[in-house]
Amino acid sequence: ELKVEQNPLFLSMQEGKNYTIYCNYSTTSDRLYWYRQDPGKSLESLFVLLSNGAVKQEGRLMASLDTKARLSTLHITAAVHDLSATYFCAVERKSSGDKLTFGTGTRLAVRP
Amino acid sequence: GAVVSQHPSWVICKSGTSVKIECRSLDFQATTMFWYRQFPKQSLMLMATSNEGSKATYEQGVEKDKFLINHASLTLSTLTVTSAHPEDSSFYICSASGVSSYNEQFFGPGTRLTVL
Numbered sequence: 001e002l003k004v005e006q007n008p009l010f011l012s013m014q015e016g017k018n019y020t021i022y023c024n025y026s027t028t029s030d031r032l033y034w035y036r037q038d039p040g041k042s043l044e045s046l047f048v049l050l051s052n053g054a055v056k057q058e059g060r061l062m063a064s065l066d067t068k069a070r071l072s073t074l075h076i077t078a079a080v081h082d083l084s085a086t087y088f089c090a091v092e093r094k095s096s097g098d099k100l101t102f103g104t105g106t107r108l109a110v111r112p
Numbered sequence: 113g114a115v116v117s118q119h120p121s122w123v124i125c126k127s128g129t130s131v132k133i134e135c136r137s138l139d140f141q142a143t144t145m146f147w148y149r150q151f152p153k154q155s156l157m158l159m160a161t162s163n164e165g166s167k168a169t170y171e172q173g174v175e176k177d178k179f180l181i182n183h184a185s186l187t188l189s190t191l192t193v194t195s196a197h198p199e200d201s202s203f204y205i206c207s208a209s210g211v212s213s214y215n216e217q218f219f220g221p222g223t224r225l226t227v228l
Contacts, residue, residue: 031214042205042222043156050214088155097169098144098215102155 002027004091006103013079021106023072023089031092032072034063036085079110115139116208118220126228133191133223135206141186142208150203162189196227
Protein backbone atom coordinates (compact mmCIF):
# COMPACT_ATOMS: atom_id res chain seq x y z
CA GLU A 1 0.00 0.00 0.00
CA LEU A 2 1.34 3.38 -1.00
CA LYS A 3 1.89 5.77 1.90
CA VAL A 4 2.73 9.42 1.53
CA GLU A 5 4.02 11.39 4.46
CA GLN A 6 4.80 15.05 4.78
CA ASN A 7 6.77 16.89 7.36
CA PRO A 8 6.37 19.08 9.12
CA LEU A 9 2.61 18.90 9.61
CA PHE A 10 2.55 22.47 10.79
CA LEU A 11 5.02 25.23 10.10
CA SER A 12 5.02 28.71 11.53
CA MET A 13 7.63 30.87 9.93
CA GLN A 14 8.61 34.47 9.86
CA GLU A 15 8.31 36.59 6.75
CA GLY A 16 11.55 36.69 4.81
CA LYS A 17 12.78 33.31 6.00
CA ASN A 18 13.42 30.18 3.96
CA TYR A 19 12.11 26.72 4.69
CA THR A 20 11.57 23.31 3.10
CA ILE A 21 8.60 20.94 3.24
CA TYR A 22 9.37 17.27 2.71
CA CYS A 23 7.25 14.62 1.05
CA ASN A 24 8.24 10.97 1.41
CA TYR A 25 6.47 8.11 -0.30
CA SER A 26 6.75 4.38 0.22
CA THR A 27 6.75 2.83 -3.28
CA THR A 28 7.80 3.81 -6.77
CA SER A 29 5.68 6.47 -8.41
CA ASP A 30 5.11 7.79 -11.88
CA ARG A 31 4.35 11.42 -11.09
CA LEU A 32 4.29 13.71 -8.11
CA TYR A 33 2.13 16.79 -7.65
CA TRP A 34 2.14 19.70 -5.27
CA TYR A 35 -1.07 21.55 -4.42
CA ARG A 36 -2.05 24.52 -2.34
CA GLN A 37 -5.31 24.71 -0.42
CA ASP A 38 -6.67 27.85 1.20
CA PRO A 39 -9.20 27.52 4.06
CA GLY A 40 -12.61 26.49 2.77
CA LYS A 41 -11.35 26.18 -0.80
CA SER A 42 -10.43 23.39 -3.15
CA LEU A 43 -6.98 22.57 -4.48
CA GLU A 44 -4.81 24.80 -6.61
CA SER A 45 -2.22 22.98 -8.69
CA LEU A 46 1.33 24.23 -8.12
CA PHE A 47 3.70 21.77 -9.74
CA VAL A 48 3.79 18.43 -11.49
CA LEU A 49 7.08 16.56 -11.40
CA LEU A 50 7.39 13.93 -14.06
CA SER A 51 10.82 12.38 -13.67
CA ASN A 52 13.80 11.91 -11.42
CA GLY A 53 15.76 15.09 -10.89
CA ALA A 54 12.91 17.32 -12.02
CA VAL A 55 13.03 20.82 -10.58
CA LYS A 56 10.35 23.45 -11.08
CA GLN A 57 10.13 26.99 -9.78
CA GLU A 58 7.33 29.51 -9.62
CA GLY A 59 7.90 32.70 -7.71
CA ARG A 60 9.05 31.93 -4.17
CA LEU A 61 8.31 28.23 -4.47
CA MET A 62 10.57 25.55 -5.88
CA ALA A 63 9.80 21.84 -6.05
CA SER A 64 12.16 18.95 -6.72
CA LEU A 65 11.89 15.21 -7.07
CA ASP A 66 14.33 12.42 -6.22
CA THR A 67 12.69 9.16 -7.24
CA LYS A 68 15.57 7.04 -5.95
CA ALA A 69 15.13 8.44 -2.45
CA ARG A 70 11.32 8.58 -2.92
CA LEU A 71 11.44 12.17 -1.79
CA SER A 72 10.11 15.45 -3.02
CA THR A 73 10.75 18.84 -1.50
CA LEU A 74 8.92 22.15 -1.68
CA HIS A 75 11.28 24.99 -0.87
CA ILE A 76 9.98 28.37 0.18
CA THR A 77 12.25 31.36 -0.35
CA ALA A 78 11.77 34.64 1.54
CA ALA A 79 8.29 33.76 2.73
CA VAL A 80 5.49 36.30 2.57
CA HIS A 81 2.12 36.26 4.34
CA ASP A 82 0.28 35.40 1.10
CA LEU A 83 1.93 31.99 1.12
CA SER A 84 0.00 31.01 4.26
CA ALA A 85 -2.04 27.94 3.27
CA THR A 86 -1.99 24.16 3.49
CA TYR A 87 0.29 22.40 1.03
CA PHE A 88 -0.25 18.84 -0.14
CA CYS A 89 1.92 16.55 -2.17
CA ALA A 90 0.23 13.72 -4.07
CA VAL A 91 1.72 10.68 -5.71
CA GLU A 92 0.32 9.07 -8.83
CA ARG A 93 0.92 5.54 -10.03
CA LYS A 94 -0.14 4.35 -13.46
CA SER A 95 -0.51 0.83 -12.09
CA SER A 96 -3.31 2.06 -9.84
CA GLY A 97 -5.26 3.65 -12.66
CA ASP A 98 -3.71 7.10 -12.29
CA LYS A 99 -5.17 7.46 -8.82
CA LEU A 100 -3.64 10.06 -6.53
CA THR A 101 -2.56 9.31 -2.99
CA PHE A 102 -2.30 12.49 -0.98
CA GLY A 103 0.17 13.33 1.71
CA THR A 104 -0.86 14.39 5.17
CA GLY A 105 -0.58 18.07 4.33
CA THR A 106 1.57 20.85 5.79
CA ARG A 107 -0.18 23.86 7.26
CA LEU A 108 2.00 26.91 6.72
CA ALA A 109 1.51 30.11 8.67
CA VAL A 110 3.74 33.02 7.75
CA ARG A 111 3.85 35.71 10.41
CA PRO A 112 5.16 39.26 10.13
CA GLY B 113 -8.78 25.68 -20.04
CA ALA B 114 -9.48 22.49 -18.02
CA VAL B 115 -12.19 23.93 -15.78
CA VAL B 116 -14.23 21.73 -13.49
CA SER B 117 -17.35 22.95 -11.72
CA GLN B 118 -19.39 21.54 -8.87
CA HIS B 119 -22.93 22.22 -7.81
CA PRO B 120 -24.00 23.07 -5.24
CA SER B 121 -21.09 24.74 -3.51
CA TRP B 122 -22.68 24.09 -0.15
CA VAL B 123 -25.74 22.24 1.08
CA ILE B 124 -27.43 21.73 4.43
CA CYS B 125 -29.83 18.83 4.80
CA LYS B 126 -31.70 16.92 7.45
CA SER B 127 -30.57 13.52 8.63
CA GLY B 128 -32.09 10.73 6.55
CA THR B 129 -32.46 12.70 3.34
CA SER B 130 -30.47 12.25 0.13
CA VAL B 131 -28.25 14.84 -1.47
CA LYS B 132 -26.97 14.95 -5.04
CA ILE B 133 -23.74 16.71 -6.01
CA GLU B 134 -22.87 17.41 -9.63
CA CYS B 135 -19.40 17.58 -11.13
CA ARG B 136 -18.96 18.97 -14.63
CA SER B 137 -15.95 19.39 -16.90
CA LEU B 138 -16.75 22.65 -18.69
CA ASP B 139 -14.27 22.79 -21.53
CA PHE B 140 -13.04 19.24 -22.03
CA GLN B 141 -14.29 15.70 -22.16
CA ALA B 142 -13.33 13.82 -19.03
CA THR B 143 -12.57 10.18 -19.54
CA THR B 144 -12.30 9.69 -15.81
CA MET B 145 -13.73 11.49 -12.81
CA PHE B 146 -12.71 11.06 -9.21
CA TRP B 147 -14.58 11.81 -5.97
CA TYR B 148 -12.74 12.76 -2.80
CA ARG B 149 -13.85 13.49 0.74
CA GLN B 150 -12.01 15.79 3.12
CA PHE B 151 -12.77 16.11 6.83
CA PRO B 152 -11.67 19.25 8.68
CA LYS B 153 -7.91 19.60 9.01
CA GLN B 154 -7.34 16.29 7.23
CA SER B 155 -6.08 15.25 3.85
CA LEU B 156 -8.11 14.25 0.82
CA MET B 157 -9.28 10.65 0.69
CA LEU B 158 -10.29 9.10 -2.60
CA MET B 159 -13.79 7.65 -2.47
CA ALA B 160 -14.29 6.35 -5.98
CA THR B 161 -13.24 6.52 -9.59
CA SER B 162 -15.75 6.68 -12.39
CA ASN B 163 -15.53 6.30 -16.14
CA GLU B 164 -18.25 7.37 -18.52
CA GLY B 165 -20.78 4.64 -19.12
CA SER B 166 -19.41 2.16 -16.62
CA LYS B 167 -19.84 1.44 -12.93
CA ALA B 168 -17.74 3.35 -10.48
CA THR B 169 -14.87 1.70 -8.67
CA TYR B 170 -15.03 2.35 -4.95
CA GLU B 171 -12.12 2.48 -2.55
CA GLN B 172 -11.97 0.06 0.33
CA GLY B 173 -14.28 1.08 3.15
CA VAL B 174 -16.54 3.29 1.02
CA GLU B 175 -20.13 2.04 0.93
CA LYS B 176 -21.25 1.93 -2.67
CA ASP B 177 -24.92 1.72 -1.68
CA LYS B 178 -24.60 4.89 0.36
CA PHE B 179 -22.53 6.93 -2.08
CA LEU B 180 -24.08 6.46 -5.50
CA ILE B 181 -22.00 7.64 -8.40
CA ASN B 182 -23.28 8.09 -11.91
CA HIS B 183 -21.06 9.11 -14.82
CA ALA B 184 -23.68 9.60 -17.50
CA SER B 185 -21.63 11.57 -19.99
CA LEU B 186 -18.09 12.68 -20.70
CA THR B 187 -18.77 15.97 -18.96
CA LEU B 188 -20.95 15.05 -15.99
CA SER B 189 -20.63 12.85 -12.93
CA THR B 190 -22.94 12.90 -9.94
CA LEU B 191 -22.48 11.76 -6.37
CA THR B 192 -25.61 11.04 -4.35
CA VAL B 193 -25.27 10.68 -0.61
CA THR B 194 -28.24 8.54 0.38
CA SER B 195 -29.82 8.63 3.83
CA ALA B 196 -27.29 11.18 4.98
CA HIS B 197 -26.22 11.29 8.61
CA PRO B 198 -24.21 13.89 10.53
CA GLU B 199 -21.04 11.81 10.16
CA ASP B 200 -21.35 12.30 6.37
CA SER B 201 -20.82 16.03 6.85
CA SER B 202 -17.66 16.81 4.95
CA PHE B 203 -16.09 18.66 2.04
CA TYR B 204 -16.59 16.69 -1.16
CA ILE B 205 -14.25 17.44 -4.06
CA CYS B 206 -14.38 16.01 -7.55
CA SER B 207 -11.69 15.97 -10.18
CA ALA B 208 -11.61 15.12 -13.85
CA SER B 209 -8.90 13.94 -16.17
CA GLY B 210 -8.58 13.31 -19.88
CA VAL B 211 -7.28 16.52 -21.36
CA SER B 212 -3.55 16.44 -20.69
CA SER B 213 -1.05 14.01 -22.16
CA TYR B 214 -0.34 12.56 -18.73
CA ASN B 215 -3.94 12.51 -17.44
CA GLU B 216 -3.48 15.24 -14.88
CA GLN B 217 -6.51 15.64 -12.61
CA PHE B 218 -8.24 19.01 -12.54
CA PHE B 219 -10.14 19.74 -9.36
CA GLY B 220 -13.56 21.22 -8.83
CA PRO B 221 -14.21 23.92 -6.22
CA GLY B 222 -15.74 21.46 -3.75
CA THR B 223 -19.11 21.05 -2.07
CA ARG B 224 -19.52 21.48 1.66
CA LEU B 225 -22.20 19.15 3.02
CA THR B 226 -23.65 19.68 6.46
CA VAL B 227 -26.13 17.11 7.75
CA LEU B 228 -28.21 18.21 10.73
